[in-house]
Amino acid sequence: MKYVDEFRDPQKAEALIWQIEKLCHLLETPIKIMEVCGSHTHAIFKYGIEEILPKAIELIHGPGCPVCVMPKGRLDDAIAISQNPNVIFATFGDAMRVPGSQTTLLQAKTQGADIHTVYSPLDSLKIAKANPDKEVVFFALGFETTAPATALTILEAAAENINNFSVFCNHILVIPALQALLNHPQLQLHAFIGPGHVSTVIGTDPYQLICQQYRKPIVISGFEPLDILQSIWMLLRQLVENRCEVENQYHRLVDKAGNQTAIATMNKVFEVRENFPWRGLGQIPDSGLKIRSEYAQFDAENKFTIPNLLVADHKACQCGNILKGLVKPWECKVFGTACTPETPIGTCMVSSEGACAAYYKYNRLVRTGKNKVTT
Amino acid sequence: MCLGIPGKIIKIADVEKKLAIVEISGVKRQVNISLIVNDEHPPETCVGEWVLVHVGFAMNRINEKEAAETLHLLQELASNEIC
Numbered sequence A: 001m002k003y004v005d006e007f008r009d010p011q012k013a014e015a016l017i018w019q020i021e022k023l024c025h026l027l028e029t030p031i032k033i034m035e036v037c038g039s040h041t042h043a044i045f046k047y048g049i050e051e052i053l054p055k056a057i058e059l060i061h062g063p064g065c066p067v068c069v070m071p072k073g074r075l076d077d078a079i080a081i082s083q084n085p086n087v088i089f090a091t092f093g094d095a096m097r098v099p100g101s102q103t104t105l106l107q108a109k110t111q112g113a114d115i116h117t118v119y120s121p122l123d124s125l126k127i128a129k130a131n132p133d134k135e136v137v138f139f140a141l142g143f144e145t146t147a148p149a150t151a152l153t154i155l156e157a158a159a160e161n162i163n164n165f166s167v168f169c170n171h172i173l174v175i176p177a178l179q180a181l182l183n184h185p186q187l188q189l190h191a192f193i194g195p196g197h198v199s200t201v202i203g204t205d206p207y208q209l210i211c212q213q214y215r216k217p218i219v220i221s222g223f224e225p226l227d228i229l230q231s232i233w234m235l236l237r238q239l240v241e242n243r244c245e246v247e248n249q250y251h252r253l254v255d256k257a258g259n260q261t262a263i264a265t266m267n268k269v270f271e272v273r274e275n276f277p278w279r280g281l282g283q284i285p286d287s288g289l290k291i292r293s294e295y296a297q298f299d300a301e302n303k304f305t306i307p308n309l310l311v312a313d314h315k316a317c318q319c320g321n322i323l324k325g326l327v328k329p330w331e332c333k334v335f336g337t338a339c340t341p342e343t344p345i346g347t348c349m350v351s352s353e354g355a356c357a358a359y360y361k362y363n364r365l366v367r368t369g370k371n372k373v374t375t
Numbered sequence B: 001m002c003l004g005i006p007g008k009i010i011k012i013a014d015v016e017k018k019l020a021i022v023e024i025s026g027v028k029r030q031v032n033i034s035l036i037v038n039d040e041h042p043p044e045t046c047v048g049e050w051v052l053v054h055v056g057f058a059m060n061r062i063n064e065k066e067a068a069e070t071l072h073l074l075q076e077l078a079s080n081e082i083c
């Protein structure tokens, strides 16, 4: 087993679609399902899953792309840190083109800032070891999937006493984001496809709260086409049978309690921030992580003066409403004209996991065509 | 960004630092396995296991039995398609 091709088998996919169609018939009403995670959005477009589903099912692309929800102000802070003459700034490639209020990391780099893209936070630690006379700052972003990796890197820096290394921490938490979404009065959703990779860390238990409080079925899902189709089938069955549960489709990687080592590592290094700003969604209480004071020497917010300003989103940009599922990308006035992956206005157009970029890349003609017909 | 890719641990590169060599779609990469080892599961026992790799770390083991069960269920669904 390679855990990839087996989960792309067209014969099984066809059987699932058949089952999904039967359930849609029984439900007799349009169903809105949100996939929380950006990697699901990406997979849904890559495999054309929306096209093969019955018309009654609408997939809403949620806020689970960490690059898409990075607020402008935090990017401005990152760019400000990278401007220090003695700093080497290390970041995942995804963050390079995210627009801040004036510029991007990519532009800062072409103007002379020493910015490196890395694959792993450990790579940034290697850069620090190789450049003892420089200050190396890692731009940490991502959900609970990525936070344990950053935490381990900080622990390693502490163990090896690497004092020219720090982390600009922007890790965010998935459950508070879901709560903030569900508290929105206009949001109309029937069910959630839950984020598989976040759940390898946190397990399925934390979703119970959401499920009970807001009465929405959740199925934690893998990322291959069969995973996603099976999850939709499981959600529809819950709706037909009037159940509201947290179910797990991604048993091969996710269990109830999650990865205890990863959770313990995260808790050792990070604590929850009172508030954290999200692009398009505003301040969300208890939704971000910061570095504990025991590790303050590795905290870039402690080492550098940063502007720390809240910057409003671009007026034309509908990212916030897209992340809430209130608007589709092609309904944004600047979609595909002023806003393209080369010249993104909002972050949903930057990352390949963002809803706007996904529509632009895979589906632009069909969707903009459809839009013209219906308006 | 949250990409996780299945890979197979083919050898342990450094027991102390918990580094393993993982083959991911034919490419060998050094991966940190701190998050999946403990006293019961020391690094030496990990060779041959499949893991999910994310930003240079193994996030979890892939449970072969569970994967096979999922596929089995879907196979049954496909065989009984007409009902």
Ligand code: SF4
Residues within 6 Å of the ligand: A316, A317, A318, A319, A322, A329, A332, A333, A334, A335, A336, A339, A340, A344, A345, A346, A347, A348, A349, A350, A356
């Ligand atoms: S098309 Fe661009 S400006 Fe419009 S919502 Fe998407 S990212 Fe924002």
